[in-house]
Structures are given as C-alpha cells and as structure tokens.
Amino acid sequence: MSDVRVRVTIHGFEHGFEPIAVESGDAGDAPVVGTAARATAVRVRSKASSAADRAEGRERYEVVVDGWVLDATVEPAVLAALREKAARGPSEAGPHSPVSLRAQIPGRVVRVWVGLGDAVEAGQQLLAVEAMKMENEVRAPRAGTVGSVAVAIGQTVEVGDELVTLG
Amino acid sequence: MRKDAARSRRREVRDAPFRRVLVANRGEIALRIIRACHEAGIEAVAVHSDADAGAPFVRAADVAVRIGPPPAAESYLRGALIVDAAIATGSQAVHPGYGFLSEQAAFAASCEAAGLVFIGPAPETLVALGDKLAARRTADEAGVPIVPGTFEALESGSPAAMKGIVDKAEALGWPLLVKATAGGGGRGMRRVDDAGELPGAIASASREAQAAFGLSAVYLERLIEGARHVEVQLLGDHEGRIVAIGERDCSVQRRHQKLAEEAPAPGLSEGQRRNLHRLALTVARKVGLRNAATAEFLLAPNGDVHFLEVNARLQVEHGVTELVSGVDIVREQLTLAAGRPLSAEVRRAADRAPLPDSHAIEVRISAEDPARDFAPVPGVLSYWHEAGGPGVRVDSGVEEGMRVSAEYDPLLAKLLVVAGDRPKAMARMRRALDEFHIGGLQTTLPFHQWLLRQRDFIDGRLRTDLVARSWSPRPLWEDAARRAAERLIALAEERSPAAPALSTTGTVTEPERGWAMIARREGVERWP
Numbered sequence: 186m187s188d189v190r191v192r193v194t195i196h197g198f199e200h201g202f203e204p205i206a207v208e209s210g211d212a213g214d215a216p217v218v219g220t221a222a223r224a225t226a227v228r229v230r231s232k233a234s235s236a237a238d239r240a241e242g243r244e245r246y247e248v249v250v251d252g253w254v255l256d257a258t259v260e261p262a263v264l265a266a267l268r269e270k271a272a273r274g275p276s277e278a279g280p281h282s283p284v285s286l287r288a289q290i291p292g293r294v295v296r297v298w299v300g301l302g303d304a305v306e307a308g309q310q311l312l313a314v315e316a317m318k319m320e321n322e323v324r325a326p327r328a329g330t331v332g333s334v335a336v337a338i339g340q341t342v343e344v345g346d347e348l349v350t351l352g
Numbered sequence: 353m354r355k356d357a358a359r360s361r362r363r364e365v366r367d368a369p370f371r372r373v374l375v376a377n378r379g380e381i382a383l384r385i386i387r388a389c390h391e392a393g394i395e396a397v398a399v400h401s402d403a404d405a406g407a408p409f410v411r412a413a414d415v416a417v418r419i420g421p422p423p424a425a426e427s428y429l430r431g432a433l434i435v436d437a438a439i440a441t442g443s444q445a446v447h448p449g450y451g452f453l454s455e456q457a458a459f460a461a462s463c464e465a466a467g468l469v470f471i472g473p474a475p476e477t478l479v480a481l482g483d484k485l486a487a488r489r490t491a492d493e494a495g496v497p498i499v500p501g502t503f504e505a506l507e508s509g510s511p512a513a514m515k516g517i518v519d520k521a522e523a524l525g526w527p528l529l530v531k532a533t534a535g536g537g538g539r540g541m542r543r544v545d546d547a548g549e550l551p552g553a554i555a556s557a558s559r560e561a562q563a564a565f566g567l568s569a570v571y572l573e574r575l576i577e578g579a580r581h582v583e584v585q586l587l588g589d590h591e592g593r594i595v596a597i598g599e600r601d602c603s604v605q606r607r608h609q610k611l612a613e614e615a616p617a618p619g620l621s622e623g624q625r626r627n628l629h630r631l632a633l634t635v636a637r638k639v640g641l642r643n644a645a646t647a648e649f650l651l652a653p654n655g656d657v658h659f660l661e662v663n664a665r666l667q668v669e670h671g672v673t674e675l676v677s678g679v680d681i682v683r684e685q686l687t688l689a690a691g692r693p694l695s696a697e698v699r700r701a702a703d704r705a706p707l708p709d710s711h712a713i714e715v716r717i718s719a720e721d722p723a724r725d726f727a728p729v730p731g732v733l734s735y736w737h738e739a740g741g742p743g744v745r746v747d748s749g750v751e752e753g754m755r756v757s758a759e760y761d762p763l764l765a766k767l768l769v770v771a772g773d774r775p776k777a778m779a780r781m782r783r784a785l786d787e788f789h790i791g792g793l794q795t796t797l798p799f800h801q802w803l804l805r806q807r808d809f810i811d812g813r814l815r816t817d818l819v820a821r822s823w824s825p826r827p828l829w830e831d832a833a834r835r836a837a838e839r840l841i842a843l844a845e846e847r848s849p850a851a852p853a854l855s856t857t858g859t860v861t862e863p864e865r866g867w868a869m870i871a872r873r874e875g876v877e878r879w880p
Contacts, residue, residue, distance in 0.1 A: 189844040193833040227839045230735065230791055246840065247734070249789060250832035252797025253723075259840050 190265040193248065193257045226251050236307035239326040240284065283332060284351040286323055288342040292316030297338055299349070303331045311349050314342060323348060357414070365393025369690035370445050372397060373471070374438040375413070377449030378428060380749030380765060381666070382409035385447050388682035397441045399434055401427035403757045409749060415441050422759045428452045431459040435466050445469035445689055447682075451761065454665040455482055471689040472643050473588075473664045480639050481662045484533050485571055487635075491659040494638040496631050499650060499658040500524055501573035505533055508554050517554070517572070518547050524574045530554050532561030533569040536663075538608025540564060543575060576658060579650040580814050581605065582617045583663075584632035585673045587684055588642040589694045595702035596629035597677045600669055603814040604803065606726055611796065611819065612715045612803060615672035616708040617651075618774055618812040625706045628657060635662060644670075644685050653815075668716070668766070671747060675712035675770035677701040711777040712770040715800040717788070719762040722799035723825040730758040735791030739784035743770050743777075756793060764795065774812070778804055802828060 232245040243260040296313040299305060305325045312334075313320045329351035336348055374397040375385045382398060386409060389396040398413030403422035410416045417437040420427035431453055438446050446463050448454035448471070457478035460470040472478070481487050485505065488498050502520060507513050521528060521544070530553045532540025540561030542553035554570060562568040580603045588594035601617035602610045616625070632647035639662070646667045648660040670681045679701045687695065720726040736752040748765035750756070756764065769784055771777040782804045788797060802825075803809050808818055 189841065191837045191840045191844070193836045193840075226786060227835055228789060228791075229839060229843065247791050248836035248839065249791055250835050251801045251828070252785070252788075252790070252795065252799075253829050253832040254791060254794045255833055255836045257836055257840055259844055 189259055190262045191257060191259050193255050232256075236324075236326045284326055284329065285347055286311065286326075286349045286351070288314060288346045288348055291343050292321070292341070294336045294338055294340045294342060294348075295320060297334060297336070299331050299334065301331055301334060305329060305331060305351070312336070314348075325351060327351070365391075368393030369687045369692065370394050370443075370469070372414075372441065372443045373445045373447055373686065374399065374434070374441065374443040374468075375409075375447050375449065376428070376434045376453055377447075377451070378404050378407065378409060378749070378760065380409075380747050380763065381449040381668070383412055383749050384747050385449060385682055386412045388680060388686060389447075391680070392683050392686050394686065397438070397443050399428075399437050401759075403755075403759055407749065407754070408751055417441060422757060424452065424759060431456070431462055434459075435462055435468065438463070438468050439466060443468065445471055445686075447471040447685070448665065450665050450668055455663070457482060469689050471685050472666075473639075473641055473645055477639050477641055478664050481645075481664045482534065484531065484661055485569075487661050488659075490638050491635050494634045496634050496659045497657060499573045499576060499660065501528075501531075502571045505569035505571055506530075506554060508551070514551055518550060521547065521550055521572055524572060527575040527577070529573045529575050530557040530570050531573055532557060532565065532567070533571060534561060534567040535565035536608075536661075540570065541608060576650050576652050578653040578815050578817075579658075580617070581610075581648065581660075581816050582620075582628060582651050583646045583648040583667070584629055585667075585670065585677075585681070586632055586636050586641060586645045586647060587679075587681070587688065587694060587698055588636060588645075589688050590642055590691050591693060592640070593694050594633055594636045594641055595694060595698060596632050596705055597679055597681075597698060597701045598673045598705045598708060599625060599628055600672055601814055602669060603816050604809070604818060605816050606819045606823075608816075609726075610669065610716065612713065612800065613669035613672055614711065614713045614774075614777075615676045616711065618711075618814070622706050624655070629705060631657060631659065635659060643688050644681055650816075668763070669714055671745065671766060671768045672712040672714045675745065675768060676708050676710050677705065710770055710772055711774040712768060713777050713781050714766050714768045715781065715785070715803070716763055716796065717765045717767055717790070717800075718796045719756045719764055719793055720796050721794040722796050722823070723794075723829050726796070726799075728758060728762045729794045730756050730762075731793035732756070733764075733790065733792045735789065737787075737789040738765070739767060739787035741784070741787070743780050744768070744784045745770075764790075767800075778810065798825070798828060798832070799823070 228249045230247050232247050234245050238245060241264055243258055246257045248255045248257050292314040294312060295315045298310050298312060307325055307327045309325045311323050311325055313322050332350040332352040334349055336342060369392060372395040373389050375382045376399060386396040395414040397415045398410045399417045399419045400410045401420055401422050404410060419433050419437060420430060429452055446468050453459040455478055457475040460475040460478055463470040480490060485503060489503055491498050501524060506517050508517055527543055527545045530542045530544060540557050542557045544550050544553045557570045558568040561570060580601060582599050582601050584596045584599045586594060586596055598615055599617050600613050600615045602613045604612040635647055644666055645662050645664045647662050650658045650660055674681055679698050684695060684698055719729045721729050733750055733752055733754050733756060738746045738748060745768040746765055750764045767784055767788060769777055769780040771780045785801050790797060806822060
C-alpha cells in the first residue's frame with residue numbers, strides 16, 4: 186500500500202509550523218515511538234467530512250496523542266497529487282465528473298426521495314437503506330442532477346450495488 | 353423528583369448544619385460544594401448565568417436560579433442579586449467557593465446584613481487579609497518572617513519620589529518583584545532586574561492591577577530565586593480554636609498560576625513541617641481566623657521560610673489535603689459556619705499532620721494550549737472520558753458535548769490521586785493521565801504527561817520557575833504529530849484490501865465505514 190497521504194496539523198496552530206505530510210511509502214525512517222504498554226496513548230476518531238471531502242475520498246480525523254489534540258486528513262495519494270496539480274494549473278478535474286453512489290452496507294431500501302433528472306444540492310438526502318434496524322441515509326456528495334436511480338423501495342441491496350448516479 | 357431526593361436526604365442525615373445553602377459559584381467547585389451539602393443533609397441552591405443553564409452543577413442542585421447573562425460582571429459577580437436569590441429561595445447560608453466574590457469583604461458583610469451566614473472568615477478578617485501590605489504588617493508584628501520588601505504602597509508620582517523608590521530597591525537588592533497590594537493570580541506582578549526597568553515595571557503593574565482589581569497600589573518585594581511555594585491548610589471554629597491539617601507544595605506554576613499541587617510538600621523533615629504549621633497558625637490567630645483559609649509561604653533553597661499571604665477561602669487545590677488528611681474540608685466549612693466546634697476528626701488530622709503517611713497529587717486540566725504559552729482554548733468538548741480506578745478522584749464541572757466558554761476560568765477538571773508514598777502516587781497519576789481522554793479542544797493534559805516524567809519533578813527538586821526553565825513543548829508535539837501519522841498510515845494499510853477501490857472518476861466511500869473499521873481495530877488493540 187503506497188497510495189495514501191496523511192497530513193497532521195496541531196489543532197489551533199495558525200502559523201509558524203509546517204503541516205507534516207507522510208507518504209506511507211517513505212515513512213520507514215521515522216522512529217516508532219511508544220511502547221506496547223502505552224498503546225492507548227494514540228486515539229483516533231473520525232470527524233464530519235464535507236461533501237467535497239467525500240467526493241474526493243478524503244477522510245478527516247481527530248487524533249489525540251499523549252493529550253495533544255491533532256487534526257488529520259487521510260486521502261489517496263493519487264487524488265492528493267491530482268488536487269495539487271489542479272491547484273497549480275488552470276483546469277480543475279473532478280467536481281463535474283459523474284458520481285456513482287454505491288451501497289456501503291447490505292440492507293433494504295426504505296425510502297427514495299429523488300427521481301431521474303432532479304437537481305440536488307450537496308448534502309441532500311437521496312435515499313435510505315435500512316440495516317440492523319437503523320436507517321442509513323445516502324446523501325449527495327456534491328450538487329448535481331440525478332442521472333439514474335437504480336433501486337426502488339423494498340429492494341434488497343448488497344455492498345457495492347449501484348444506488349444513484351449524479352451527473 | 354428533586355424535591356423527593358432533598359426530603360430523603362434530610363431524613364437520612366440527622367442534625368444537618370443548615371436546611372438550605374446557596375452556592376455562589378460555577379463549574380467544578382460549585383459541584384464540589386453541592387456534593388458536600390448533599391452529604392451533610394443540606395439542600396443546595398445553584399445560581400447560574402445563561403452560559404451555564406444546562407451545566408452539571410446546575411442539574412445537581414435542588415434549586416437553580418438564573419442570575420444574568422454570561423459575563424461574570426453581569427452574573428457571578430453581582431453580589432446584591434445573589435443575596436436576593438438566597439433570600440428568595442429560603443437559603444440560610446452562602447458558600448462563595450473560590451474566585452468571584454469569595455474574598456470580598458463587602459459581599460460577606462451584605463450576606464450577614466441580610467441574615468445569611470457567609471461560609472468563610474469574618475468580613476473584618478477578609479479586609480485585614482485582602483490587602484497584602486496589611487497582611488505583611490500583621491505577619492511581621494506576629495514575629496512571622498516575611499519576604500523582605502516595603503510595607504507601604506509606592507508613591508511614584510514625581511522624579512524625586514522615583515529616586516526614593518530606586519533607593520529602597522537598591523537596599524532590598526536585585527532582582528525584585530513589583531506586586532499589586534490587591535488580588536492575585538499573578539496579575540499586577542512584575543520581575544525587575546535593575547533600576548532601569550523599575551519605572552516601567554511599576555507603571556505596567558499598576559495599570560494591570562487597576563484593570564483587574566480596581567486598585568493600582570503596588571509595593572516591592574525581594575525575589576527569592578529558586579524558592580518553592582508551600583502553603584498550610586487552616587481550619588478555625590467560632591470559639592477561637594484553629595488547627596493546621598497539613599501543607600501542600602504548589603511550586604509547579606506558570607506565571608504564578610498553579611498547574612499541579614501535592615500534599616504533603618515532599619522532602620520536608622518533621623521539624624520543618626511543624627515550623628511551617630506553627631507560623632501559619634501564628635498569623636491565623638493574629639487575625640482571629642475562622643472557617644477555612646490557607647497561609648502561603650516561600651521556602652528558600654537555604655531552608656528559610658517567608659510568609660507570602662493568606663487566602664481566606666477554600667483553595668482550588670484543597671482536595672490533595674483532603675486525600676491525605678481524610679478530612680472533608682468543604683463539609684467541615686459547613687459545620688464550622690453553623691457555629692459548631694472543630695470536629696474530632698479534624699483535631700486528629702491536625703495531630704497527625706506533621707507525620708503524613710500517604711501522598712496525593714493534583715493536576716489541573718484546563719482548556720489551555722500548553723504549546724502556545726497556555727493560551728485559553730474555548731470550544732466544544734466533543735469527547736470527554738475521565739480516569740477512574742483505585743486512588744483516583746476527579747473533580748469535574750464539565751461533560752461531553754459541552755461548550756467551554758471564553759467568559760470564565762478555563763479550569764475543566766482536577767485530577768487527583770492518592771497512594772502510600774510519592775513514587776506510588778506519581779505512578780498512579782501517570783496511569784490516570786493515560787486513561788483521561790479529551791477531544792475537541794486542546795487541554796493541559798500533554799503538559800501533565802510531561803511533568804510526571806520530568807526528572808526534577810520526579811526527584812522532588814521543586815521550584816516555582818521549574819516550568820519556565822524546563823517546559824519546551826515543540827519536540828513533544830512534533831513527536832505526537834509523527835506518531836499520529838504513523839498510526840493513520842497503519843490503519844489505512846490494514847483496511848485497504850477490504851475497502852472499495854477509490855478511483856479518480858469519483859466513486860464515493862462512506863466515511864463511517866472507515867471509522868467503523870478503525871473503531872474495531874482500536875477495540876482489538878485494547879483487548880489483545
């Protein structure tokens with residue numbers, strides 16, 4: 186695995202400290218700190234991600250190490266590289282390419298709020314899948330137009346099944 | 353439901369000192385006092401600002417009264433409103449906690465004028481001790497050694513007057529401190545190393561004191577380098593009996609703000625302890641002290657003891673003395689305020705105080721960033737998990753999801769441990785710190801993690817400038833950032849085979865999935 190990039194910044198630091206970027210491929214030279222006895226001294230919690238984060242496969246975490254509260258992002262290195270390239274160049278790839286939303290949990294579709302051709306906003310509810318007696322909403326990762334709805338209420342879905350595409 | 357609980361408490365405790373007490377404070381200390389009230393069979397009334405409407409201390413109280421908007425000047429510092437609330441709720445006494453109105457003689461007097469018992473020393477005692485110069489004169493007259501310095505406020509209006517001050521300073525010797533006669537907490541205090549710095553230091557200390565306490569008067573004190581801060585817990589009843597139930601070391605400070613405290617003060621002989629307690633009692637008797645107070649001293653490297661001041665109230669760090677002495681100081685304050693004599697338990701604790709047989713440590717967990725000079729960090733506590741287990745006590749005023757306001761003191765909780773001796777207490781504190789987990793905003797936890805592994809602290813080489821000389825956070829947070837990155841990479845590698853492929857065409861992964869896997873992984877690590 187060499188395709189993830191991790192960025193860690195100290196919570197609250199506005200200036201004077203460069204963010205640390207570690208490519209997993211070249212992390213070998215960093216000494217491993219901490220002993221087994223203090224394994225719980227590093228704790229990771231996910232944070233809310235924006236629609237843009239989700240669209241770009243970026244995850245945000247709060248990592249607490251020995252009481253230091255750190256902000257971290259994890260994203261595919263290839264996307265990070267593309268994003269950096271896009272930021273340098275005039276054209277931006279990504280935001281307007283079609284998005285296929287797939288089931289992340291097996292379950293039963295219990296609600297469908299949108300239909301073909303509907304304009305949706307980022308974060309808008311599209312449909313809900315019930316699993317383990319919990320309704321899990323699927324929301325639009327960005328604004329767009331519904332290109333297709335592949336499922337109907339009552340239908341059972343497996344992980345990876347296509348649900349909706351956004352154009 | 354609350355009323356039923358209050359009724360049953362009254363039934364359970366015979367001979368409660370009061371029926372109902374108003375707590376004129378907020379946060380962890382308000383909750384601490386409410387707990388003592390309930391154990392003593394007393395109903396507790398909380399007063400609160402809008403910022404604290406849903407706070408744990410408000411919910412713990414039997415009655416809650418809103419007294420104003422968030423700023424302290426419009427709520428917790430409005431003595432007249434608090435007295436009105438006490439009367440309206442049928443309270444018989446007012447406990448002021450620490451800070452806010454706790455040492456204001458005018459507030460204590462207005463409580464008494466309204467027929468309420470002020471739980472603390474008499475108003476006259478607060479006047480005598482509130483002015484540091486008066487306290488210095490009192491101690492000096494009682495034969496208690498004070499820090500060398502002036503007995504009068506400085507008059508620096510003219511060049512001739514300034515010349516007189518410089519002469520006084522030269523006589524005292526450099527370096528020295530310009531100190532405000534009012535207040536505390538390090539405000540209105542300046543270090544001066546030579547005559548050139550003196551006029552500027554006097555001007556800025558005066559301005560700061562005026563802004564903080566409404567009194568600009570300052571005086572000079574010699575700076576005793578390498579000194580420790582030790583203080584003695586005092587309790588007194590209405591019949592004039594006063595005892596010392598032990599001392600604390602509070603040398604771990606940053607700009608005169610205490611960060612960690614312990615009891616007993618390590619490394620003292622029985623003779624030194626007895627001497628300290630005797631000096632504290634001498635000052636206390638001179639001012640007719642009753643209820644609870646703390647006499648503060650500097651302990652010089654050569655063993656000399658210098659009286660600093662008396663804090664005529666409950667101290668933030670009273671808990672370490674409670675853990676070592678076995679006395680519930682707040683409950684004792686309640687019975688003493690009701691006019692009852694010192695309990696047998698307190699008198700026994702006083703007898704044992706020169707020969708302590710256990711050790712307690714406290715660290716203050718505050719919403720402050722120790723990497724940025726302990727700047728306050730308001731925000732939301734997105735995660736809050738307290739330490740537990742044997743010998744651990746947490747006095748906390750917050751809970752998960754709470755917003756930490758910039759309006760008030762950033763103290764969130766006090767983590768205390770007690771064990772048979774100091775090394776065991778330190779080991780217990782290290783273990784408890786590893787258990788304590790806070791997310792959402794930066795706290796002082798990393799400082800305490802460092803402190804409990806710092807050589808001078810471990811060896812008991814305590815001095816008030818330990819933090820200023822040794823605390824350098826950058827290598828610590830850089831190391832923390834690297835460890836965080838390593839952990840995230842390891843987690844990403846682990847879940848990569850199962851995770852749906854990420855492609856540049858924009859297939860979306862559900863972030864919760866990643867988190868769920870991390871949570872499982874963390875769970876596995878905790879239970880190998």
